Amino acid sequence: MLSLSKDDEADNAPNMNITLNGEPHIMAQNTSVAGLLAGLGIALAKVAVERNLSIVPRSQFESTQLVDGDKIEIVRFIGGG
Amino acid sequence: MPGSATNHIDKPLVIAGREFSSRLIIGTGKYKDYAQNAAALAASGADIVTVAMRRVNIGNPDEPMLVDFIDPKKTVYLPNTAGCFTGEDAVRTLRLAREAGGWSLVKLEVLSDPKHLYPDMEETLRAAKMLIDDGFEVMVYCSDDPVFAKKLEDMGCAAIMPLGAPIGSGLGLQNKVNIRLIVEQTQVPVIVDAGVGTASDACVAMELGCDGVLMNTAIAEARDPVRMAKAMKHAVIAGREAYLAGRMAKKLYADPSSPLAGLI
Numbered sequence: 001m002l003s004l005s006k007d008d009e010a011d012n013a014p015n016m017n018i019t020l021n022g023e024p025h026i027m028a029q030n031t032s033v034a035g036l037l038a039g040l041g042i043a044l045a046k047v048a049v050e051r052n053l054s055i056v057p058r059s060q061f062e063s064t065q066l067v068d069g070d071k072i073e074i075v076r077f078i079g080g081g
Numbered sequence: 082m083p084g085s086a087t088n089h090i091d092k093p094l095v096i097a098g099r100e101f102s103s104r105l106i107i108g109t110g111k112y113k114d115y116a117q118n119a120a121a122l123a124a125s126g127a128d129i130v131t132v133a134m135r136r137v138n139i140g141n142p143d144e145p146m147l148v149d150f151i152d153p154k155k156t157v158y159l160p161n162t163a164g165c166f167t168g169e170d171a172v173r174t175l176r177l178a179r180e181a182g183g184w185s186l187v188k189l190e191v192l193s194d195p196k197h198l199y200p201d202m203e204e205t206l207r208a209a210k211m212l213i214d215d216g217f218e219v220m221v222y223c224s225d226d227p228v229f230a231k232k233l234e235d236m237g238c239a240a241i242m243p244l245g246a247p248i249g250s251g252l253g254l255q256n257k258v259n260i261r262l263i264v265e266q267t268q269v270p271v272i273v274d275a276g277v278g279t280a281s282d283a284c285v286a287m288e289l290g291c292d293g294v295l296m297n298t299a300i301a302e303a304r305d306p307v308r309m310a311k312a313m314k315h316a317v318i319a320g321r322e323a324y325l326a327g328r329m330a331k332k333l334y335a336d337p338s339s340p341l342a343g344l345i
Contacts, residue, residue: 042137048177053173057180075135075181078134
């Protein structure tokens with residue numbers, strides 16, 4: 001399902017396509033990892049983010065800008081054995 | 082002095098330099114909900130829970146989170162690699178777990194055929210090396226083969242965790258001889274991981290001299306998981322104490338407990 005992330009800084013910017021947790025996702029250009037998470041309503045402290053198979057450290061969520069074609073994985077702890 | 086109270090204090094379980102008072106580790110899968118899971122954890126007395134890493138549900142960011150029910154500040158989260166079938170998958174998963182949680186103590190399991198979920202030992206050895214080189218402290222799920230167990234220990238794994246029976250089978254320890262061989266040769270903790278079905282199975286593992294037991298399904302799929310968690314707590318303590326006490330010799334014939342002298 002396609003959804004649009006909100007990012008105040010990028011209201012007027014054109015959109016770009018990324019792959020988010022394996023699904024196509026359309027979002028405004030010039031969005032940071034932190035902006036993506038905020039737009040999705042995901043608490044930063046509870047997840048880890050991978051961009052194109054490299055981990056994005058939490059300290060770099062704000063400074064890491066996403067670009068068209070990025071493959072993003074957002075994961076968290078769940079129950080398991 | 083034999084029998085004095087001070088002799089009966091057990092050493093804590095030490096894994097990678099960290100002390101744990103409970104020798105039971107429980108999983109967090111297959112429960113009805115996280116609240117039941119948390120209640121079972123409290124009843125079990127476990128200090129460590131295994132957890133999995135999975136994608137956030139983008140469509141439902143408000144779904145219940147494990148961390149809201151089991152506090153990672155009070156209970157050690159042991160991230161696992163369940164569902165990984167290659168070394169690369171396992172390393173990728175645990176790097177994400179380290180970033181999400183900030184801890185380096187992890188459980189490595191690299192599986193093979195979904196039918197038996199037996200560990201792929203070739204990939205497990207390769208992944209363990211990659212993880213140790215990357216600074217992880219690796220508790221490793223492995224086959225009950227003493228040769229592989231030794232290789233994993235020599236490589237620097239923090240705990241050796243042989244299976245007692247296939248994951249989720251509840252069949253109990255299938256090869257006590259091998260588990261005992263691994264216990265005798267291993268300097269780091271040996272923790273039976275997988276195969277426990279009921280309390281007596283956990284007790285047997287501890288009586289063999291294992292340092293701990295890890296289980297998930299035996300508790301989660303019991304009719305009353307919280308009560309089974311309590312049973313497992315007692316089973317692990319009972320088995321440990323029996324091991325430390327040293328069992329009596331087995332005899333072929335009866336030996337009366339009451340003295341024969343003075344019979345009327």
